[in-house]
Amino acid sequence: MSLLTYDFVQRALLAAFVTGLAAPAIGTYLVQRRQALMGDGLGHVALTGVAVGLWFSTSPVATAVVVAILASVLMELVRERGSTSGDVALALLFYGGIAGGVFITGLAGQSAATLNRFLFGSITTVDERDIWVTVALAVVVVLAAVGLAPRLFAIAHDPDFARVAGLRVRGYNLLVSVLAAVTVTVAMRTVGLLLVSALMVVPVATAQQLTRTFKQTLLVAMALGTAAAVSGVLVSANVDVAPGATIVLLALGGFALAWPVGMVLRRRRRVAEPFSDDALDLDLGLELGHDHTVVPEEHGHDHGPDCGHQAVPHGDHVDYVHDGHRHAPHGGHYDEH
C-alpha cells in the first residue's frame, strides 16, 4: 500500500473520514423529518453557488456554502407553512438551482468539465487549506447532531409536543436545515453534489434495518457512512475508478446486505408482537384445538392491533377472538385455533 504514503491520498482519506461521519449524522434527522431528498435538492442549488464562485473567481466552496444555506432556510420556511404544494415549490428550487449553475458557469467562460469536478467530486485534488475547512465544518455538524440529539429528536418526532414543552422548534429546525446545507458543501469534494444525498440517506436506511432505537440508528449510520467513505477511497486508490461513485455503491451494497436481515427481524416481530398485555389477563374460556381448521368467513377487515378484537398470543403468532371463536390469519384465509 505504498499509495498511502502520498500526501494527496492521506488528505483524501481524512476528507472521506469526516464526510462519512457528518453526512449520515445530519441525514438521520432529514430521514426522520421525511425529507430524505432534501440533501439532493440542496446539492442542486449549491451548484449555482459554485458557478457564482467561478464567475467572480473566488472560492467556489465559500459561495456554495452561502447559497446552500440561503436555500435551506427558504426550504425550511416552505416546509413550516405545511402547504400541500410544498414539494412543487422545492422542485422549482432544485431545477432553478441546477439550471442557474450551468448558465452562470457559461457566463464565467468555464466549460462543463469544470462543473464535473463539483458534480461528481474530486477528492484527490483536495489541498491543504480545503482539508482544514472540511474538517472544521464536519466537526461542527457532528457535535451539533450528536450533542443536541435529544432535542432535535423530540422536535423532529413531534413538533407540537416540543412547542408545548417550550422548546424553540423553529430555531432548531432552521439549525438542522443549515447544518444539512453545510454538510452538502463539505461532501461536495468527496462524493460530489449529485451523490451527496446518497451518503446522507443510504447509511441511515441501512442502519434502521437493524436498529430499534434512535440513538443506535444515529451511531450505526455514522459508522456505516465512515466505513463506506474510507473504503471507497482505498478502493479507488488501488483500482482506477471514480472515488465518489465507489463510496456510494459501497454504501448501497451495505443496504443490499442489511435489507434481507431487516425483513426477517421485522417479520419475526410482527408475527409475535401485536397483542396488548391486557389480553393476557382475561379468561377467554376458549380451548385450543390441535387440529387447525379453515373457516370460510367474511372479514370486513384484517385483524390487527387496532381492530378491536381480543388478541391472544399463541406460540409464534397471534390469534384473534371473533364471534366467539379464535383464529389467526394464514395466507388468504383464517385458521381456526
Add this chain to the structure above:
Amino acid sequence: MSEQVIRITDGGVVLGGRPILRGIELTVNRGEVVAVLGANGSGKSTLVRAILGLTPLRRGSVQLFGAPADRFKGWRRIGFVPQRTTATAGVPASVWEVVASGRLAQLRPLQPMRRKDKDAVREAIDAVGLSDRAGDGCSTLSGGQQQRVLIARALAGRPDLLVLDEPTAGVDLASQDTFAEILRRLVDQGTTILLVAHEMGPLEPLISRTVVMRDGRIAYDGPPLESFRDVPHAHAHHPAEHRAHVDYSLDVRTPVDRAAHHADGDGGLR
C-alpha cells in the same frame, strides 16, 4: 379561592378564512377535570390547540396559570398528549427515548439527563404499565400501547396541568380501562386535566365538568354529561326583540351580521 389554570376570554380562531372558534369564554380552575365533547369538526381540538398556543388566536386572549400566554414561561408545568398519528416517524425510536423527550423542558440544551430525570422517565413508563417494553421500538406496539407511550411522555414532566386531545380514539376497551386508571391516580394527586373526547366511555366517572362544543361555540358548560348529544337545551330561545349577537371574528362577519351591526350602531347614535 381556587387558582385559575386556564382562562380564555373572547377567543376567536380563523383558519383558511373560515371561523373555527367564536366567542369562547372558558375558565378551568385548579384540580378540575374538564371534558370537552363535540361532534367531528365542532372545534374541540382547535380549542385545545389555541389554549396551548399551537393555533394563533384571531381575537381574545389566553391566560395560563394567571400569566398571558405570550409571556408564559412555565411550560414545564403543562403535559400535552396530542392526537395519536398512525404514521410512525421515519427513524425507529424506543419507548424510553420518546418518553425521555418529556423531560426536555426541565433540561438546558446539551445538559445530560440527571438521576431525577431518569427516575421520572422510569416512573412514567411504569405508570402506564410498559416497563417491560421500555427498550422496544414504538412501531412494534399496538395502537393502545402507543397511546400510553404518549401519555407517559406527558407524565414524565410531572405536570400540574395535563391536556389530552382524543386520548381514547382508536383504542380498544381494555386499554381504555387502563387509561382511566392512570387518570384516576393523577386526579387523586390533584392534577388539573383538560381532555378532548368524542365519547366518554370508561372515563365518565372521573369528570367533574363537561364542556360541549358545537359549530365553534361553547354550547354547554356544566355538570358532567355522557355524550355531547345529551345537552339539555340545544339552543336558547331569545325574545323576538333581542338584538343580534355580534360575536364573530371582525373580518369574517357575514353581510347579514354587518347589516345588523350597522343598524345597532346607527340606532345608538341617533
